[in-house]
Amino acid sequence: MTKSVVQLKGLRKDIKNKTIIHDLDLDLYEGEVFGFLGPNGAGKTTTIRMMVGLMKPTAGNVIIGGTSLLENYEKTISQVGAIVENPELYDYMSGYKNLIHFSRMHKGITKERIQEVVEQVGLTSRIGEKVKTYSLGMRQRLGLAQALLHKPKFLILDEPTNGLDPAGIREFRTYLRKIAQEEGVSILVSSHLLSEIELMCDRVGIIQKGKLIDIRTVKEESQETKWTFTVNQPIQAKDVLEQSFEGVDIETGEKSISISISQEEVPEYNKVLVEQGILVYGIENTKSTLEDEFLKVTGGEQVG
Amino acid sequence: MGSFVNLVRNEWMKLMQRKSTWIMSIILIIAVFGIFGVLKWDYSHREESVGANTSEQRLQQQINTYEAQKSEAEPSSLEYKNAVEQIELAQYRLDEGLAPAEVGSFWHVMNTSSNFFSLIVLFVIIVASGILAHEFQKGTIKLLAIRPATRTKLLYSKYVTVLLFSVAIALLLLVSSLVASLIYFPYDSYTHLTWNGEAVSEWPAIFWILQSYLYAMVNVVVMGTIAFVIGALFRSSGLAIGITMFLSFATLPAMMMLRKYEWAKYILFAHNEFSMHLSQPFVDVTPLYSLIVIFVYLVIFHVLMYTSFKKRDIAV
Ligand SMILES: Nc1ncnc2c1ncn2[C@@H]1O[C@H](COP(=O)(O)OP(=O)(O)OP(=O)(O)O)[C@@H](O)[C@H]1O
Ligand SMILES: [Mg+2]
Numbered sequence: 001m002t003k004s005v006v007q008l009k010g011l012r013k014d015i016k017n018k019t020i021i022h023d024l025d026l027d028l029y030e031g032e033v034f035g036f037l038g039p040n041g042a043g044k045t046t047t048i049r050m051m052v053g054l055m056k057p058t059a060g061n062v063i064i065g066g067t068s069l070l071e072n073y074e075k076t077i078s079q080v081g082a083i084v085e086n087p088e089l090y091d092y093m094s095g096y097k098n099l100i101h102f103s104r105m106h107k108g109i110t111k112e113r114i115q116e117v118v119e120q121v122g123l124t125s126r127i128g129e130k131v132k133t134y135s136l137g138m139r140q141r142l143g144l145a146q147a148l149l150h151k152p153k154f155l156i157l158d159e160p161t162n163g164l165d166p167a168g169i170r171e172f173r174t175y176l177r178k179i180a181q182e183e184g185v186s187i188l189v190s191s192h193l194l195s196e197i198e199l200m201c202d203r204v205g206i207i208q209k210g211k212l213i214d215i216r217t218v219k220e221e222s223q224e225t226k227w228t229f230t231v232n233q234p235i236q237a238k239d240v241l242e243q244s245f246e247g248v249d250i251e252t253g254e255k256s257i258s259i260s261i262s263q264e265e266v267p268e269y270n271k272v273l274v275e276q277g278i279l280v281y282g283i284e285n286t287k288s289t290l291e292d293e294f295l296k297v298t299g300g301e302q303v304g
Numbered sequence: 305m306g307s308f309v310n311l312v313r314n315e316w317m318k319l320m321q322r323k324s325t326w327i328m329s330i331i332l333i334i335a336v337f338g339i340f341g342v343l344k345w346d347y348s349h350r351e352e353s354v355g356a357n358t359s360e361q362r363l364q365q366q367i368n369t370y371e372a373q374k375s376e377a378e379p380s381s382l383e384y385k386n387a388v389e390q391i392e393l394a395q396y397r398l399d400e401g402l403a404p405a406e407v408g409s410f411w412h413v414m415n416t417s418s419n420f421f422s423l424i425v426l427f428v429i430i431v432a433s434g435i436l437a438h439e440f441q442k443g444t445i446k447l448l449a450i451r452p453a454t455r456t457k458l459l460y461s462k463y464v465t466v467l468l469f470s471v472a473i474a475l476l477l478l479v480s481s482l483v484a485s486l487i488y489f490p491y492d493s494y495t496h497l498t499w500n501g502e503a504v505s506e507w508p509a510i511f512w513i514l515q516s517y518l519y520a521m522v523n524v525v526v527m528g529t530i531a532f533v534i535g536a537l538f539r540s541s542g543l544a545i546g547i548t549m550f551l552s553f554a555t556l557p558a559m560m561m562l563r564k565y566e567w568a569k570y571i572l573f574a575h576n577e578f579s580m581h582l583s584q585p586f587v588d589v590t591p592l593y594s595l596i597v598i599f600v601y602l603v604i605f606h607v608l609m610y611t612s613f614k615k616r617d618i619a620v
Contacts (some may be wrong), residue, residue: 052450055617078452088443093321101317102308105451146447 005030005186006051008152010060013046013210020046021210023060028186029156033176035201035218036190043210044190045085048158051188052146065153078106082150082159087143091131095123095142098131099149106150113149120175121145122168136163144172148179155179155187161181161196172199216300226286227266232279240276258286310544311453312468315435319469328427332473334481335423340413340484341500354446363394370394396504402495404466410485411494417481417552418513418579420548421520424473425552432466432531433544442537443620459536461615466532469523474517480531480584515582522578522598527552529602533609570602 006028013021021043028034038044049055051062059067067076089098099118103109103195118127122142131139140163147155161169175304177200179185191197197204206214231237234252241250241259251258261269266283273280319325357365374387397404405412424462436459439445448458496512497504527548535544539619555573575594580586585594 004310007388049617049619054446055619056615073454074452075448080450082450084450086443086448088446090318090444092323093318097317097321101314102447102451104314105306105307105448105453134552143447 003066004028006046006188007063007198008051008060009063011047011050011057011062013043013050013055014058019210021050021057024210024212026205026212026215028188029189030186031180031184032203033180033187033189033201034094035204036188037192037194037197037204037208038190038207039192042192042207044192044207045158046300047207048082048084048156048188048190050079051156053077053086054084059118079153080156081147081150081154082156082158083140083143083147084156084158086162087130087139087146088148089139089142091134094130095127095134095138095145098142099145101128102146103149109149115144115302117148120148122171126287135167137165140164141168151183153185158190159192160189161191161193169196176200179260225263226258226260227269228253228256228258228284228286229269229273229280230284232274232280232281236276237273237278241272244272245269307453308457308461310462311405311457315461315465316468317400319431319465321434321556324430325469328430329473329476332420332423332427332476336477336480337484340481340488342415343416344488345577350407359406360398363398363404366394367391375382382584382588388561392498392499392504397496402497402506403492405494405509406492408489409494410489411512413485413489414509414513415516416482417477417485418520420477420481420514421474421517421524421579422619424470424477424520425524426472426530427473428466428524429531429545429548429552431469432498432528433535433548434541435462435466435535436532437535437539437541437544439492440618440620441541443575445618445620449618455614456527456610463532466528467525470521474521474524478513478517494507516579519582521580523576526572526576526598529605534603536609536613559586569593570597572598 004027006026008024008026011021011024011026012019024047036044036047046055050057053073057070062076064076065079069076089095090101093101096114096118103114108185112304121144123138123141123145126134126138131142134142138157140160144157144160160174164172168194176187176189180187184288189197189201201218203215203217205212229237232255234255234257237257238250238252241248241257249260259269263285270280270283370387370390374384374391377384377387377404396402405415433437439448449455453461494509496507496509498507522617530551531544531548534547535541538544556577559568559571559573562571563574563586568574569589574587575589577586578591578594578598581591581594
């Protein structure tokens with residue numbers, strides 16, 4: 001792939017003699033949207049805190065754009081924009097004053113740039129009002145605006161869609177893909193929602209109990225669903241279907257067969273089975289492989 | 305350097321955007337006008353008894369009182385020194401025909417305005433306690449700390465803002481006192497005198513006022529720094545206000561009891577009420593000595609705060 005923008009090298013964090021993050025190694029590439037997936041308490045926020053210098057790593061280093069966060073803090077952090085957990089802003093000031101405030105902390109942010117970002121996040125009509133009066137989603141948008149102001153090379157978003165409405169989420173997704181592709185920004189999005197991560201990320205890292213247990217590319221087929229037919233005679237059912245549909249990949253179980261097909265094809269398959277005298281007791285949509293993995297991690301409790 | 309100025313501008317903007325800042329300013333103005341109004345009413349009712357003697361007679365009375373005090377006191381004691389000073393000043397006024405500031409005159413009332421510094425100390429404690437701690441309590445510290453400004457710069461931009469606020473609110477006191485005095489009280493000319501142990505010197509009246517303000521500022525800075533340091537160490541504004549307010553009330557009676565010991569002069573709270581050098585100091589030291597002790601303590605507080613703030617994680 002292209003060159004890596006962010007490197008985590010043996011990142012570790014101990015709090016009160018307990019290891020919360022275990023020697024994490026990770027490379028993020030230019031123009032890539034990386035999903036950081038894990039159940040509650042897995043260590044996503046802690047990792048992010050170390051990546052932005054809020055917490056000092058017990059061991060390891062964070063390299064961003066070739067410079068080390070620990071050795072050259074000001075230069076390294078100026079390439080980063082972030083939201084860590086909730087975007088807490090100054091609620092006694094207007095959204096605009098909040099942005100002025102953050103813009104003064106970077107070099108060369110013009111009034112025009114602020115205006116541009118405000119438009120991008122869709123806050124133009126309310127930017128002059130006090131943040132106190134904002135809804136959760138509007139705060140999230142303002143949080144995104146402050147992270148984008150200085151055109152960072154690397155954007156870190158910790159559960160960014162929390163509070164956004166469906167239209168807002170879609171807009172947000174499109175926008176992230178756009179800045180990743182057009183401006184080569186590398187983006188890390190954390191979430192415990194698989195569905196969300198799958199839709200917007202190129203790669204996903206699954207973290208559990210402070211360990212990165214798997215990194216995989218979000219492939220097209222992972223979005224294809226698998227259907228399980230519960231039948232009386234799985235072997236025969238397999239034969240029957242293989243005769244009717246060319247090149248179909250069928251797994252047989254003890255009392256079922258699983259086929260990777262789209263929803264539209266399900267009735268046809270069912271019809272064939274029934275016509276051939278096979279008893280179909282049930283048809284079930286099983287999760288994709290990424291979701292299987294994630295379910296194993298989370299114990300199947302947290303997928304929304 | 306430019307970036308540090310921007311940080312201070314940010315802090316100032318946030319301070320000015322807070323309602324509490326304006327409420328404090330308005331309370332100060334109301335207090336000045338209200339209390340000066342009461343004083344005017346009070347003085348206008350006492351006029352006859354005060355006006356009975358001429359100012360010369362009163363200066364002579366003053367000299368007699370202090371002569372008596374001087375003869376009773378030990379020549380090395382603070383009381384003795386003070387009596388000598390008062391006698392010299394009164395005698396100079398008699399010789400040169402310089403009237404003292406009459407009770408109820410413009411400059412006399414202006415001088416009492418430095419009493420409002422107890423209110424200023426309170427306001428500065430409130431601001432200093434909250435300026436950093438609020439960022440932790442509200443979680444805004446995260447978005448502040450992930451910018452290209454080191455923690456040292458963040459911390460000191462806030463401290464500088466507290467100092468600026470102290471100066472600004474003292475100026476507000478000066479201006480509102482001037483306006484209230486001009487409205488309420490008759491203006492008369494006055495020359496201020498000081499005694500350096502050998503000779504008397506004359507000063508324009510405004511120097512007298514500025515000096516009392518400047519001396520009172522020392523305590524503002526000390527208390528403001530303590531509040532700021534506690535706020536930074538514990539990241540809680542309530543705790544910082546509580547402890548600092550307690551110190552500002554409790555140390556005075558405590559020092560009254562402890563002043564007789566030799567080591568009392570090494571304690572910060574024997575010096576923070578620096579205005580005492582305008583009348584009688586707690587302990588027998590020069591103003592410079594007091595300033596040095598204060599400076600040493602403030603440096604220790606800063607080192608404590610700085611090392612803690614630099615290395616601790618921000619996990620809010
Ligand atoms: N300051 C702290 N002191 C002690 N333990 C902490 C601290 N911060 C985090 N932890 C622990 O570290 C672990 C990881 O927490 P973290 O906030 O990183 O999880 P997360 O993946 O962001 O979870 P979520 O999805 O709920 O946001 C948790 O077990 C948490 O209790
Ligand atoms: Mg989290």
